[in-house]
Amino acid sequence: MSIIDRFTKREKDPGSRDQGKSIPIVINCWNYKHFQGELIEIDTIVACIDALARNMAKMRLTAIRRVKDNISITDTTSDIAKVLKRPNKYMTSYDFLYKITALFFATNNVFIWPEYDKDGVLQALWPINYRTFKLYDKDGITIARFELQHNHFYTVPYRDLIHLRNHYFNDPLFGEENYPFRPIADLMHAQNQGIIEGIKSSALIRGLLIASGILKEEDMTAARERFIEENLNAKNNGGVMIIDGKFDYKDLKSTPYVVDAETRKETDKAAYNYFGVNEAFLQNDFTSEKYEAIYEGRLEPVGIYIAQKFTVHLFSDRELSFGNEIIPNMAKVKYQSTSQVTGVIKETKELGLFTRDEYREMLGYEPLGPERGGDEIMIAVNNYQPQSAVNDEEGDGSDE
Numbered sequence: 001m002s003i004i005d006r007f008t009k010r011e012k013d014p015g016s017r018d019q020g021k022s023i024p025i026v027i028n029c030w031n032y033k034h035f036q037g038e039l040i041e042i043d044t045i046v047a048c049i050d051a052l053a054r055n056m057a058k059m060r061l062t063a064i065r066r067v068k069d070n071i072s073i074t075d076t077t078s079d080i081a082k083v084l085k086r087p088n089k090y091m092t093s094y095d096f097l098y099k100i101t102a103l104f105f106a107t108n109n110v111f112i113w114p115e116y117d118k119d120g121v122l123q124a125l126w127p128i129n130y131r132t133f134k135l136y137d138k139d140g141i142t143i144a145r146f147e148l149q150h151n152h153f154y155t156v157p158y159r160d161l162i163h164l165r166n167h168y169f170n171d172p173l174f175g176e177e178n179y180p181f182r183p184i185a186d187l188m189h190a191q192n193q194g195i196i197e198g199i200k201s202s203a204l205i206r207g208l209l210i211a212s213g214i215l216k217e218e219d220m221t222a223a224r225e226r227f228i229e230e231n232l233n234a235k236n237n238g239g240v241m242i243i244d245g246k247f248d249y250k251d252l253k254s255t256p257y258v259v260d261a262e263t264r265k266e267t268d269k270a271a272y273n274y275f276g277v278n279e280a281f282l283q284n285d286f287t288s289e290k291y292e293a294i295y296e297g298r299l300e301p302v303g304i305y306i307a308q309k310f311t312v313h314l315f316s317d318r319e320l321s322f323g324n325e326i327i328p329n330m331a332k333v334k335y336q337s338t339s340q341v342t343g344v345i346k347e348t349k350e351l352g353l354f355t356r357d358e359y360r361e362m363l364g365y366e367p368l369g370p371e372r373g374g375d376e377i378m379i380a381v382n383n384y385q386p387q388s389a390v391n392d393e394e395g396d397g398s399d400e
Contacts (some may be wrong), residue, residue, distance in 0.1 A: 042189060048105075051281055052277065053105070061328060063084060079121045080314050096125065108177065128146055184274070349379065355375050356376055
């Protein structure tokens with residue numbers, strides 16, 4: 001069953017979530033149409049969005065439960081924890097995070113529909129890949145109506161949606177469109193077209209075939225076609241043309257405009273500035289310091305935002321009051337060289353901050369698991385005192 005099959009009418013038990021119920025569309029309509037097509041038709045922009053989405057997709061969303069004395073434990077058994085690992089039957093967690101972050105940067109408004117069963121247990125998370133959406137107000141309830149592909153329309157209460165907003169400036173409900181970037185997008189599109197047309201123009205021979213006397217129209221047509229056939233045909237690979245005294249051939253010099261490298265570089269830089277990236281990030285040609293700037297300024301804030309939105313929407317008020325939350329695990333998103341990782345291990349091994357599996361994860365190794373001591377806190381050998389030695393010391397003291 002696809003996402004388009006899941007916004008269907010169905011009876012709900014009293015007090016249950018009002019999921020997927022079609023509601024009449026009547027009054028107070030706000031239209032929103034995101035920047036359609038132009039962004040994802042330009043290579044540089046696609047590269048920017050893809051680089052951001054690929055790196056964000058390495059993030060892991062983790063459900064956390066608070067227990068007594070402010071101790072937190074990772075939740076692995078609840079419906080929320082299971083769905084975060086496998087959002088729906090068509091997507092892995094990587095697919096899901098890639099899609100919502102790509103839509104986040106491309107459209108500035110991402111809608112995710114949590115699917116619950118009749119008992120209120122979370123079953124799946126569905127990103128809505130819409131063409132346009134409208135918000136309506138009916139009896140004090142805000143309703144969202146989406147136009148999907150192939151002229152399908154679906155309606156759902158806005159309160160049932162997880163709404164991620166980028167460029168959230170003026171409107172109280174949704175992020176701004178990419179209007180500020182439209183001139184740059186138009187310019188980049190024109191440059192791409194200019195390069196293509198310039199190549200086409202440079203491959204053509206343009207000229208005038210001037211007759212020395214007056215010819216009938218049909219004679220001129222026949223002469224032109226014969227000239228083209230004998231001189232401009234692919235078979236004439238010697239580059240030499242022959243004409244008789246009745247005609248004079250004059251070559252027309254055409255110099256098509258081709259975008260110079262510096263101009264193209266400046267427009268690409270405008271795209272990088274808009275999306276908060278740089279050329280090295282797109283080409284995976286960065287140092288740890290350059291990547292850290294992208295991580296701190298662009299990737300980590302989005303990861304925190306996604307986790308916060310999921311937290312307030314998926315947990316009830318009671319669960320939130322107990323301290324339950326969803327946190328972004330950014331370990332795989334961050335980039336550190338091997339020397340930096342070994343430096344972290346060296347500096348922290350005497351403090352007992354990390355488990356064996358956490359150190360192994362830093363180095364890119366598979367976890368050992370709790371059966372093989374992977375959850376044991378690592379501490380330097382010279383600071384480690386076996387329990388038997390502690391018992392001996394205690395015994396010596398008692399003898400005295």
